[in-house]
Amino acid sequence: MSDSDHHHSHEDGSTLTDIQKRVKALESILVSKGLVERAAIDQIIEHFEHKVGPHVGARVVARAWVNPEFKHALLKDATQAINHQSDFPEVGQHLIAIENSDSLHNVVVCTLCSCYPWDVLGLPPVWYKSAPYRSRIVSDPRSVLKEFGLKLSVGKKVRVWDSTAETRYLVIPQRPVGTEAISESELAKLVTRDSMIGTGVASFSAESKDHG
């Protein structure tokens, strides 16, 4: 496949682009050989479109905020802690929770490919898989975080975790101030995807309280 494949499509009158044709061809031969079932593929798509996603991780974080015992277990072994809760979906081994504090900010990357805690965050966003993020977050985290609108205080320690093996990292952002009276399920709504990667923080404003 060369560059030109992407630029000169539609020459045969088909409305499919070259990449679409290649994916279709791959699927066809695998189905024809009985190696892949179309219904299974549809279920996988359905799973990633509607079942997993940052809402899973957000519920985990919210519970950690309100339940010190769960948080303790989560920081010890996130996989076990989550799988012991009956109302969370099962997650794979070696999920590791890392906690932000007043003195420490954590941020996660995979410089070598695009490792990401799919179980709890769903599929990674395009920027997480992109060269700009993978190249710069390790050497210049403060500038990159600034581009996300996150300005860390000068003395704060920054740990950049590169997911180079089959361990997966979930950042536990700090609980926003002023949320003492808020329920666990409402707290989960404050936990953004980026806050669990470390490129954002969980935040709370009077306005969001009014609407909650």
Next chain:
Amino acid sequence: MSDSDHHHSHEDGSTLTDIQKRVKALESILVSKGLVERAAIDQIIEHFEHKVGPHVGARVVARAWVNPEFKHALLKDATQAINHQSDFPEVGQHLIAIENSDSLHNVVVCTLCSCYPWDVLGLPPVWYKSAPYRSRIVSDPRSVLKEFGLKLSVGKKVRVWDSTAETRYLVIPQRPVGTEAISESELAKLVTRDSMIGTGVASFSAESKDHG
């Protein structure tokens, strides 16, 4: 300038490619502003097409082979040594001659761009400026040299010179055996461009002797 510039030319009916148009546009505005003279450009092209080239370096190497005093001076300060000879073209400062021997092979690269001793070798070949050569010759010189058909003996020392500053390196290949009776100008014909970069050696066969 994006990729598509290169792929979608000729849409205006012109027979020029996009890159040709851009070069023409650059030349036009510079000439129009009186900053560049077309005749000077033509002379520069003429110079690199017909005046400088590996034949210059080859003559330097051949003289070093037959004239020990010149060789001594060349290895001490190649620029001075060459500029002191009335029949060589003038070369710039900081040309450095490095000599191959039975125990040492030298090879030259510019990993950061394409620095090359233009004065004595002319313009560098495409492969010298290419990513495969620049990336691999420093870390795996023996394999790369093998691709050039050059198999070095196992114990031979290999020095890989990366032209990272304004110094320029000219390899003095070993004089082939059996060339004792050959004149300096005939010897120069045995000195290839690659032998002066270090990706080749000067060689001599009975056959070439017959023709010489």
Next chain:
Amino acid sequence: MDSIHDLGGMDGFGPVRPEHDEPVFHEKWEGSVLGLQRSILYLGLWNIDVFRHAQERIRPNEYLSWSYYERWTHTLIATALERGLFSDEEFRSGIADAVSSSAPLVPLTSRDTDKAFVRGNFEREGMGEPRFCVGDMVITKELRITGHTRLPRYARDKIGTIIAIRGRHVFPDAVVSHGKEDPQWLYTVEFEGSEIWGEAVDSTVSNLIDAFEPYLLRPEYD
């Protein structure tokens, strides 16, 4: 191999561009590619390390020009052809040969897709103790191999500290080079940012990687 995939510390790619309200898939075929990748890995002919290594072998200009799922598509087809999952002719025609010579493989069906959703466990029980303890200083090797490795260039030949032992895991370098799991102890190693980036980074930054035991040396002993 140290190809373009090893991006940590490179400059020149411009700013990160987050997309507001990014959809899970930007085009329908991207979902199909994901489904195909999961289904193919389920067959067990090769693992995630082999898939990653195939990505590393994409030519650098294509690696940078293609989108993520374009890279996946390319890699899935190339690896399937390489490993004989189907032939060139079968791929072109879309029709399976009458006589299939491949080993009996159990495809992923819609009854058991759940199995494909929980991440595989790469930890392996075994004899032996980890060589390093939490708190130990280690030096990462200057490791240049033609095969696959998970030690990024930026973290080589650097002094760091073990902050956690993660168990004994399948060693990706071994899986790719000779198909064996050869499990190794896995550690999280922390480096001062200045150890890696020199004066370019402020003293509050540290970098952490997960490093397999063969990547690590004991200072002054090895």
Next chain:
Amino acid sequence: MDSIHDLGGMDGFGPVRPEHDEPVFHEKWEGSVLGLQRSILYLGLWNIDVFRHAQERIRPNEYLSWSYYERWTHTLIATALERGLFSDEEFRSGIADAVSSSAPLVPLTSRDTDKAFVRGNFEREGMGEPRFCVGDMVITKELRITGHTRLPRYARDKIGTIIAIRGRHVFPDAVVSHGKEDPQWLYTVEFEGSEIWGEAVDSTVSNLIDAFEPYLLRPEYD
């Protein structure tokens, strides 16, 4: 900056492909680009270091996809626009503004092209002695800067030996970052191949670079 131009030690680009009987130029426009580059440098508005740094800022996928003279063309136009040699409007129209605001520049003419053929001399006389002697052991810095540098990544944080002192030369890092020549002593440093590439390289190989004094530290003293 450590962009894609810093290729030493990267894998994945495939074999070197020498071309038999390669012509000096493959297409006529390539010669024009070379002539234009020489003519523009002759104007003295910027030097070769600035031109190199402009190449480094080409986006990596374009750097790898474009040919050498395509990169030059791009860089010449971009730098000329950046430095105000002509305006966007002038470039598009091909017509110089009636009133030119640029400083009086002396163009290279066919009478004196010889001057453009001898390489410029970047050595600068000056006070002071070199800090290192031939035979000294040195450590290269772990140098990561956002501007221009001529210390390749593969040769950073490595122990080597000074084998030659090359004089006091214009410092490229300074020229690009603040337009001053700031001359520095230049040394040729030799490294054992294993110091740089670990066990991947046999013991007969050594790597040499030309390194400016600010790139070098004295072991255990600095």
